[in-house]
Amino acid sequence: MFQVNNLTYRYPRNPENTLKGVSFDIKQGEIFGLLGPSGVGKSTTQKIMVKLLTAYQGEIYYRNKELREFDREYYQEIGVGFEVPVHFSKLTAEENINFFKKLYRNQAHTDAMMQRLGIYEDRKKKVDEFSKGMKVRLNFVRAVLNRPAVLFLDEPTIGLDPANARIIKTMIKEFRKYGGTVLLSTHLMNDVDELCDRVAFMADGQIAEIDTPKNLKIKHGEKKLEVEYAEGETTKNASFDLETLSRNENFFNLVRTRQVISMHSQETTLDDIFIKITGVEKHG
Amino acid sequence: MANFFIILFGELQRMKRYNIVTASTVVALLWIGVLYLTEIPDITFIFPLLIYIDVTSMAILMVGVTIFYEKQEGSLHTMLVTPISKQDYLLSKSTVTVLSSVITLVILYLYAMIFKEIDLNFAGLLGAVILVALFHSLVGFLLTYSSRDFTALLINMMKYMFVLMLPVLLEYIRIIDHQLVENILYIAPTKAAMILLYASTGDAELWEIIYGLSYLVIGSAVLFVLALRKFEQFAVRESGV
């Protein structure tokens, strides 16, 4: 769907390049996660891909055609979900949605979506009377109201309660089920784990690593068994590699001779991998 | 073109909701107050002056206010990723601005006809108002692009008024009465505007009307192209949150 080759970008007022040769591709029908520490250039990459920033170097192909060759028609095919509020604040939610909907050839059933997201009852309220979470939900409706082929999402569940976050995640998965492609940028590793088919980690203006969450865990993770046992009055911990557990005499000795208090298998999380690859504690 | 009318309609709807219609009605009432307080019964020669002040300043202000509001609430962001073209965006704002100036003109003219004496060519004045409002809405875009915030826009607008608007006004009320200065003022778009507005009273040579028309028509075309070009730059700046 997208091929991004050696993308370089410098903001006019910055002395240094923000993007220093970013390359990746996104396949049709996948949810692609773009991850990395705050300020690394995720939003910048997204802004270039939605043609907000045009003075980039390198190439971006969408359906095998360079992005620069597309005119405003491009926007018929994509949906953009912003992290920040983006509506006419003194118009109602419904008026906002209706205004934007009219600009597109394909129109989604926004009433049903608003109902599902629990904002239909409030559709006649002005957007500046909406709560933060309501605005986030409205942003999502705004992003998909033209039934796009590609969805760009920047922190789509930030500030939402777990129930509403779940609904949005389900809707994103449904979008993929019907062939939609998603570029997702978020700091919530649980969302990434649940949603993304592949993820790219950015570090220092470049892509540090791309793979499926599962492969990343295999590659960077050691599966371990943590054992807590009693020794006299005190408790102690021991840790064993899961893969070689069946051959590990120390482990068998321990379970035979000591009183085991608890046993947990420990998986490397995407959080751990994030820190390992980008070399930074994540923010936000 | 279909989009243009959708955007135009949206723009009109917001004019109402954001109380811009109310604000410009208040300004029109203010002008009516001025006319009311004028002792002279025949206001033919004051009328174009009021219209001149109203149209030039309100056109700049209206474009600036709406853009800064869109910027602040983030709706500008969204519009930048829709099929709305920058041509349609600029033209719809200009159209609404022109419309608002025309409404003010009609209100004031009706008042003048009913309560005062006035004798001018309304069609000519209407045409002049449309052209002057269009030109100044485009000035509004360029001033807005080069202003960091709304205060900066107000300052830029003051500069425009002091350098270009006020001297022409002073010339027409004969406070500036110096041939050289009057000649120099021909380079100001505001002089072209004033000539066209005054032409409706019959007080303009043919060559002056031709000069005024060509200045504002060609000027508007040039400003439109500039406003389109610089829009990109402006949008890039605005998209960096």
Ligand SMILES: Nc1ncnc2c1ncn2[C@@H]1O[C@H](COP(=O)(O)OP(=O)(O)OP(=O)(O)O)[C@@H](O)[C@H]1O
């Ligand atoms: N309009 C702008 N002008 C100049 N520099 C900018 C602009 N927007 C962003 N930057 C810089 O570019 C870098 C990347 O910013 P970007 O917003 O892409 O980061 P991000 O990865 O999305 O971070 P976050 O996770 O916090 O959203 C930052 O150093 C930022 O300061």
Ligand SMILES: [Mg+2]
């Ligand atoms: Mg960001």
